[in-house]
Amino acid sequence: MKKLLLILTGVMILFSGCVKDWLELEPKSEVSADVLFETPEGFSIALNGIYTNLSSGTLYGEMLTHGFVDVLARCYDLKNTLYDQLKNYDYVSSGMEQRINSIWALAYTTIANCNGLLEEMNKKEPGFFKEHERARLEGEVLAIRAMLHFDLLRLYAPAPVVQDATLIPYYTALSHVPMPEKPTSEILQLLIADLTRSKQLQKEFDTRTVAKNDFNKFRYRFGEDRTFFGTGQRGFRMGYYATTALLARVAQYAGNEQLAYTNAMEVIDDKMADNEPVISFTPATVIDVGVYDRLLSEDLIFSLYRIDFEEEFNKVIFLLPNTSPIFGSDLNSDYRKKCYLTADGRQLMKFDLEQDREGFITSVIPMFRLSELYHIAAETLYDTDPDGALALLNTLRAKRGCTVPLSSIASKSAFEDAIINDARREFVGEGKLFFLYKRLNKTVLDEYGGNQTLTDKFVLPVTER
Numbered sequence: 464m465k466k467l468l469l470i471l472t473g474v475m476i477l478f479s480g481c482v483k484d485w486l487e488l489e490p491k492s493e494v495s496a497d498v499l500f501e502t503p504e505g506f507s508i509a510l511n512g513i514y515t516n517l518s519s520g521t522l523y524g525e526m527l528t529h530g531f532v533d534v535l536a537r538c539y540d541l542k543n544t545l546y547d548q549l550k551n552y553d554y555v556s557s558g559m560e561q562r563i564n565s566i567w568a569l570a571y572t573t574i575a576n577c578n579g580l581l582e583e584m585n586k587k588e589p590g591f592f593k594e595h596e597r598a599r600l601e602g603e604v605l606a607i608r609a610m611l612h613f614d615l616l617r618l619y620a621p622a623p624v625v626q627d628a629t630l631i632p633y634y635t636a637l638s639h640v641p642m643p644e645k646p647t648s649e650i651l652q653l654l655i656a657d658l659t660r661s662k663q664l665q666k667e668f669d670t671r672t673v674a675k676n677d678f679n680k681f682r683y684r685f686g687e688d689r690t691f692f693g694t695g696q697r698g699f700r701m702g703y704y705a706t707t708a709l710l711a712r713v714a715q716y717a718g719n720e721q722l723a724y725t726n727a728m729e730v731i732d733d734k735m736a737d738n739e740p741v742i743s744f745t746p747a748t749v750i751d752v753g754v755y756d757r758l759l760s761e762d763l764i765f766s767l768y769r770i771d772f773e774e775e776f777n778k779v780i781f782l783l784p785n786t787s788p789i790f791g792s793d794l795n796s797d798y799r800k801k802c803y804l805t806a807d808g809r810q811l812m813k814f815d816l817e818q819d820r821e822g823f824i825t826s827v828i829p830m831f832r833l834s835e836l837y838h839i840a841a842e843t844l845y846d847t848d849p850d851g852a853l854a855l856l857n858t859l860r861a862k863r864g865c866t867v868p869l870s871s872i873a874s875k876s877a878f879e880d881a882i883i884n885d886a887r888r889e890f891v892g893e894g895k896l897f898f899l900y901k902r903l904n905k906t907v908l909d910e911y912g913g914n915q916t917l918t919d920k921f922v923l924p925v926t927e928r
Contacts, residue, residue, distance in 0.1 A: 500583045503592050506600055509580050513607060514699070516573040518769040521565050523828055527614060528894035529776060529814075531562065536896035537909040538887075539811075540782040550910075552920040564927045567619065570611045571634070577608040578637045595668040599702075602664035606701040606709060608634075609657045612650065613713055618923050620647050622901050623718060625918060641928065651717040658710040662703060669703035675735045678704065679742070683766070683824045698766055704730055704742065705765035708831040711839050716902055720843035727840040730764070731833065742833050744862040750798050757802050757815050760824050762833035770826045773814045781811040781892065784910035789887045798864035799888045813892045829893050834859055838882050845878050856881065863888075879903055897921075 499505040518524045526532070533539065534546040541547065548556045554563055581604055584597065592600070612633055620630040632642040633650050645653075668674060674697075682698030701709075711726035733741045745761040786808030790800050794808075803813045816825060837859040845852040849872070856878075857868040872878045886899055887908070900907050901921040906914035 518767040529892040532894045532897040540784045540910045598664040602661040605661040606706040665703040724843040727836040764831040767828040776814045793865045
């Protein structure tokens with residue numbers, strides 16, 4: 464009998480009733496696919512298993528967010544930790560080789576799970592799924608598969624500005640034999656095609672008036688619609704807005720600036736029926752009176768769920784170097800200093816739970832923010848409209864409390880440096896900086912205030928494929 468390996472821990476997050484029934488029926492980690500996929504609810508269980516993989520410590524629950532990749536970006540002043548050797552970009556000692564291999568292994572295992580789920584969907588007759596269910600499920604799975612392939616590419620192959628290397632395979636179906644590696648340029652085109660298809664599949668449901676309203680109000684909690692295939696908690700799913708954000712990110716990496724700009728601005732400019740933005744920033748009126756959450760969660764577009772994420776994060780004291788030079792003249796005004804850090808700027812407190820979060824949001828691993836789309840739009844606009852690019856960056860800075868706008872920036876390289884500076888404030892603890900440095904092949908600011916050139920060290924080795 465064909466078996467599908469699922470990780471079921473925590474799958475009750477989005478679909479409680481039927482998950483409980485399923486666990487009572489056959490509470491095992493290895494579940495018969497023939498039984499599981501008898502109903503649409505079985506597909507929701509399988510999809511939640513995929514999300515559970517994503518939120519594991521090996522992937523976005525630690526290694527690809529505040530852990531491994533942020534250490535590579537020299538975000539922290541760490542001593543006596545498992546990551547000490549990474550300061551020298553030693554990818555072999557202290558178990559690092561095993562950790563690097565484990566990212567590769569679990570990412571491709573999860574890609575296989577995505578392809579297995581797509582295969583099972585294709586076996587179903589018309590009418591098996593209700594309206595929108597099939598399209599949304601396929602769209603989410605395609606987007607997740609693309610996100611994993613993209614991050615494997617960003618970790619284990621050189622950035623396109625350095626070399627169009629052939630190092631990563633791209634799996635679009637289950638395979639018992641290894642697929643050949645493809646050039647980076649070809650993989651990026653495959654990613655763009657998959658994400659474009661995902662957007663098409665999810666657009667009709669996620670851009671309806673009621674869906675936009677619920678995404679604005681209930682993307683991390685439930686409104687009236689509490690079903691798995693409903694409009695609640697869409698912030699925990701790779702829906703239309705998350706897929707559009709990922710397409711902007713991928714297109715920028717591929718050097719397709721127009722496509723990146725168009726997708727970034729689509730999310731930035733999207734409005735509800737009352738002409739209010741679907742996604743916005745935590746307002747100054749809230750932060751200035753001290754009623755704010757440290758995560759500044761209102762601009763989160765997509766997050767993963769892990770019930771013990773904050774607890775695990777706070778087992779380590781993440782000390783931050785270079786706070787004063789990074790924030791400069793904005794040190795006392797930038798909300799990111801006030802909300803993300805301790806008063807002296809030395810410790811990261813972004814995931815502290817002493818204060819309530821908007822909508823009681825907890826167990827959240829940030830994956831996409833509106834602020835990143837401002838960065839993408841600004842950078843990709845600069846060559847054709849530098850004043851417009853600067854206006855976008857200054858709009859973001861103003862939303863984050865900076866009172867003095869940046870003046871004209873004369874070169875693209877200097878503008879990229881301004882975006883890097885803003886990203887250092889925005890994304891500490893979220894795993895974005897390493898990939899930003901790598902995409903631009905820029906030097907990395909270390910904890911001593913120096914600059915490290917890492918061109919060859921940006922590529923992780925894989926010893927077990």
